[in-house]
Amino acid sequence: MFGQALVPLLLTLKVAGFATLLALLTGGLCAFLLARHSFWGRDILDAICTLPMVMPPTVLGYYLIVVIGRRGWVGSWLHDSLGINLMFTWQGAVLASAVVAFPLVFKSARAAFEGVDTQLENAARTLGSSELRVFARVTLPLAWRGILAGTMLAFARGMGEFGATLMVAGNIPGKTQTLSLAVYDAVQAGQDDLANFLVLVTSIVCVLILVASGKLFKPAY
Amino acid sequence: MKVRVDIRKTLRAHGREFKLDASFEAEHDSTVVFGPSGSGKSLTMQCIAGLVRPDEGRIQIGEHILFDSATGVDLRPQLRNVGFVFQDYALFPHLTVEKNIAFGLEKSLTETSGGDGAARVREFLTLFELDPLARSYPRNLSGGQRQRVAVARALIRQPDLLLLDEPLSALDPVLRGRVRRELADIQLRFKVPMLVITHDPADVEAFAENLVVFDHGRVTRVLNLRQGIEGPTALTRPQVLDQTLAELYPAGAG
Numbered sequence: 001m002f003g004q005a006l007v008p009l010l011l012t013l014k015v016a017g018f019a020t021l022l023a024l025l026t027g028g029l030c031a032f033l034l035a036r037h038s039f040w041g042r043d044i045l046d047a048i049c050t051l052p053m054v055m056p057p058t059v060l061g062y063y064l065i066v067v068i069g070r071r072g073w074v075g076s077w078l079h080d081s082l083g084i085n086l087m088f089t090w091q092g093a094v095l096a097s098a099v100v101a102f103p104l105v106f107k108s109a110r111a112a113f114e115g116v117d118t119q120l121e122n123a124a125r126t127l128g129s130s131e132l133r134v135f136a137r138v139t140l141p142l143a144w145r146g147i148l149a150g151t152m153l154a155f156a157r158g159m160g161e162f163g164a165t166l167m168v169a170g171n172i173p174g175k176t177q178t179l180s181l182a183v184y185d186a187v188q189a190g191q192d193d194l195a196n197f198l199v200l201v202t203s204i205v206c207v208l209i210l211v212a213s214g215k216l217f218k219p220a221y
Numbered sequence: 222m223k224v225r226v227d228i229r230k231t232l233r234a235h236g237r238e239f240k241l242d243a244s245f246e247a248e249h250d251s252t253v254v255f256g257p258s259g260s261g262k263s264l265t266m267q268c269i270a271g272l273v274r275p276d277e278g279r280i281q282i283g284e285h286i287l288f289d290s291a292t293g294v295d296l297r298p299q300l301r302n303v304g305f306v307f308q309d310y311a312l313f314p315h316l317t318v319e320k321n322i323a324f325g326l327e328k329s330l331t332e333t334s335g336g337d338g339a340a341r342v343r344e345f346l347t348l349f350e351l352d353p354l355a356r357s358y359p360r361n362l363s364g365g366q367r368q369r370v371a372v373a374r375a376l377i378r379q380p381d382l383l384l385l386d387e388p389l390s391a392l393d394p395v396l397r398g399r400v401r402r403e404l405a406d407i408q409l410r411f412k413v414p415m416l417v418i419t420h421d422p423a424d425v426e427a428f429a430e431n432l433v434v435f436d437h438g439r440v441t442r443v444l445n446l447r448q449g450i451e452g453p454t455a456l457t458r459p460q461v462l463d464q465t466l467a468e469l470y471p472a473g474a475g
Binding site: 119123128136 | 270301307374375
């Protein structure tokens, strides 16, 4: 039973890890742009960035198929020119989890960036700091706790991802079958012991993450 | 060093409009910018520091042109060499007193220590009586201590001009007198031209060699108090001040 749980657990950690990294980079960048720059269509962009949080994961999965599927806009190009296929691969699962986890990083990071007093950034500028240094020495050190807390939520969300992953990557044991998919299979097959064990592992990991991120959301200064 | 400011800026927010039309020259090292709240003093300071871009005009310190809309000059705040002490001091909450003061000496993206900078920081810590607090964080300092850190942090870069936005307003009245004397001492010691925003007449008494009076976004008076005192028939400082106050706040209006 332990071995049966280990394979999907490791795959889940791998998929959630890469998905979180992807969500952190893109979500952090979008959050910074929207928090510090005012431009036409900012509210619409904010709504689009938040959309994956409220839409059914299956709908997101369908959108992804339209984009990266073999006949999709990006997918056909990837397949024809680079020979890359994302459908039914763990990399596809990473993309699906990243899209679902993105708003969690984005929302927390935007709030964290907006919580940094612009007067402090101005003070750094009058002290001769380049824009890059202002970001590295003032903005990021004051915002990182909020960003990290959001990143941990994204990881927890990525671990539990089911719908979008199933649409894009399928449910192939040992290849794309993550914990939540394995739980579904175990229940369907009547393997209650395995299901109990998988559920317990998932729950413990998620509780630990939530406790840690809860601590980080509290301001330090 | 002579500071010349001649700028215009229109701000619009929530359907209201504020027009700044500030023009003055400060000849002496100690200039007090005086006027009621919302008269455009802070906005003018931010324009001088390069944090707000005027719509048009010209800002000059000595021969150094910081902004000139006619020739398209608009130096970034990083290149203006103007020190700014913010009203709430804007100390970096995540850095110790020592690192706050060292901030303007360093260029690197990561924290560094040692070198010539470290000796200078120690010198400033001593000068501003902050030695025992070097490793404290701003949240653990009193108002007066915070103010000294903010001034030290700005002065360590040897700015051409030091802007102080209501430097005493965050302090309790007892402390205010002491800090006011400290600022006057700093002025003498560093010989850095200062532009001090205030709406407290006592600050005018303590610092002003030049007095620039703001009202409703315009400079209504520029007084050379040093001349006034030296000249045989001129008014004394308190007399000039009384007169200015009477004009700003006519009897019965306030």
